Amino acid sequence: MRNNKLLPINKILKINNHYPSYVKILIKLQIHVNLLIKIEKFIKQNISKKLYHIYNVQNLQNNILFIEIANSNYMLSFLKEKSNLICILQKFIIPSLKDIKFNINPIISINCFKKNKYINNNMLTKYSVTLLKKLSKKSPIKLRNIIIKFIASSK
Structure with missing residues (x-):
């Protein structure tokens, strides 16, 4: 008891070599989330500053990246950048990436409006x-x- 201390989840998952099945699921989930965060940072570096807060990397399934966008106007901007994004992401992060699909989520624009508007x-x-x-x-x-x-x- 006296040697108990708080450990980050990375350390806990690396300590044990014999994981039960639920811990394996946690490890896969952590890897997936870290990949999505890395993708989002990379996209943010390679797009214009106008598009920073109006998108959200949603998921990566079957080598297809899903991105949520605030509205259709911004979707057109992303469609112009789609081929460049695919090439760059294939080159540096996900070589097996096939396509990027865009979904419209108006809640993102509301949150962006709240962040940008000074009240x-x-x-x-x-x-x-x-x-x-x-x-x-x-x-x-x-x-x-x-x-x-x-x-x-x-x-």
């Missing part, structure tokens, strides 16, 4: 400010000071 949460409307000022006039001194500081910080 100022500290803004109050003029109507809210006037209501708060009226409320502060009727409230005790401590609360009045807090409301005034709040209004000042939100401008």
Whole structure:
């Protein structure tokens, strides 16, 4: 018990040579996920910066790479790059790659929009400010000071 310590999963999987079947599945899954991460990083290096956050490497099955894309406009951009991507990926990462298939997933564009859009949460409307000022006039001194500081910080 005293020698117990936390180990990364890589070390745990490499320690034992005689794996039960469920551990073999975990090892295959880890290898597959690492491959997908490597593919995504490689694609990110070889496409334009406009396309960075609007795609997601979904899966690799039967030597076909599946990529999710935000909408059809970006799909056209990826279709232009498809042959180049296949050649580059075959050359450096997956020699057995046959094709790349694109799927449209609108949730990606929503997430991209949320990341890129700056929303100022500290803004109050003029109507809210006037209501708060009226409320502060009727409230005790401590609360009045807090409301005034709040209004000042939100401008």
